[in-house]
Amino acid sequence: GSTIGIVGGGQLGRMLAMAAAQLGYKCHIYAPDKDPPAAEVAALFTRGVYNDEQALARFGAEVDVATYEFENIAAGPLSALADHAPLYPPRAALEIAQDRLSEKDFVTRLGGRPAPYAAVSSRDELEAALGRIGAPAILKTRRFGYDGKGQARIMNAAETDEAWADVRGAPSVLEGFIRFDAEFSILLCRAPSGEVLLWDAPENVHSHGILDHSSVPADPALRPAIAEAQALARKVADALDYVGMLTLEFFATADGAVFNEMAPRVHNSGHWSIEGALTSQFENHIRAICGLPLGATDLIVPEVTMQNLIGDDVERWRDILSDPAAHLHLYGKGEARPGRKMGHVTRLIGRGERL
Numbered sequence: 001g002s003t004i005g006i007v008g009g010g011q012l013g014r015m016l017a018m019a020a021a022q023l024g025y026k027c028h029i030y031a032p033d034k035d036p037p038a039a040e041v042a043a044l045f046t047r048g049v050y051n052d053e054q055a056l057a058r059f060g061a062e063v064d065v066a067t068y069e070f071e072n073i074a075a076g077p078l079s080a081l082a083d084h085a086p087l088y089p090p091r092a093a094l095e096i097a098q099d100r101l102s103e104k105d106f107v108t109r110l111g112g113r114p115a116p117y118a119a120v121s122s123r124d125e126l127e128a129a130l131g132r133i134g135a136p137a138i139l140k141t142r143r144f145g146y147d148g149k150g151q152a153r154i155m156n157a158a159e160t161d162e163a164w165a166d167v168r169g170a171p172s173v174l175e176g177f178i179r180f181d182a183e184f185s186i187l188l189c190r191a192p193s194g195e196v197l198l199w200d201a202p203e204n205v206h207s208h209g210i211l212d213h214s215s216v217p218a219d220p221a222l223r224p225a226i227a228e229a230q231a232l233a234r235k236v237a238d239a240l241d242y243v244g245m246l247t248l249e250f251f252a253t254a255d256g257a258v259f260n261e262m263a264p265r266v267h268n269s270g271h272w273s274i275e276g277a278l279t280s281q282f283e284n285h286i287r288a289i290c291g292l293p294l295g296a297t298d299l300i301v302p303e304v305t306m307q308n309l310i311g312d313d314v315e316r317w318r319d320i321l322s323d324p325a326a327h328l329h330l331y332g333k334g335e336a337r338p339g340r341k342m343g344h345v346t347r348l349i350g351r352g353e354r355l
């Protein structure tokens, strides 16, 4: 059988490896941690740091195709890997998505609409940008942010210094604060042939910058914004000659879909698809990067919900299992630190009852 290389060892890699195993593939995980969640379910594990070009080149030579579940791999190591194995999604997608400024510029060129934004690389530039965009606004580091980390809200000009200190002077973007009706994401999978499949768009609720839960289908009032966002997501995927899963996050507003950010990978807001769709995001990602036909993405019940188990939430796992309809996923992470994603629970709802 063929071996799939996955760079990154978190829960996304774990669920990718489980989907790959079902299709008869071996997975080889590359990650810096000692005992990462993905390695526990994969055939092979190499421990290595993400900026070790030689190690990534060797890793590439040992696998038949490579993918990633982690976005912050530098250009050099990434190309060392891509020299030795076909890498999907394409490098260009990762390079654009790992920098909030290039991501917003790219999506804008394709006709998408982000929040008003400005690049900021000094305290003076921040002040000028705030003058133009106005408060409230959010300052976000261009790179390395996730789960709301690397962000500072600026409610008024008096908070400028504190925000600049919060991002430690890192190259950043200032974004206007969007008063949204709801948030949703577009989950898309593109095959090498150019075939594109979409799932029902989940409506997402965040708490303290972290995804709390997703529901599918989204509120019917969001349909026009979702249709607009789907069209944009297709343009993004086609422009990058994309292969695999692509996720775009949006705000639904009175004037339609406002682009927030994209992830060139499987996404937390798509976890419901494991039980809730005919084919999950993880399986279709594996199928796409292996050149197999994609599976249908239809919802299998009228409604699905996915609740994240963050930090201490995971202690409720026994109670969750006392609901016979709950599909519990635990990621096998050791310590339940605050803000850490420890697992999730999916519920399928049909004709007014939980299945």
Ligand code: ATP
Binding pocket: 115, 138, 140, 145, 146, 147, 148, 149, 175, 176, 177, 178, 179, 183, 206, 209, 210, 211, 249, 260, 261
């Ligand atoms: P992820 O883990 O999704 O990658 P992240 O750290 O990249 O998160 P964002 O998606 O940029 O963070 O922001 C997290 C959440 O903060 C958003 O889902 C939204 O709820 C809120 N938020 C971010 N930017 C804005 C904005 N410009 N206006 C209003 N709310 C925002």
Ligand code: MG
Binding pocket: 145, 146, 147, 261
């Ligand atoms: Mg993000």
Ligand code: MG
Binding pocket: 249, 260, 261
């Ligand atoms: Mg986000």
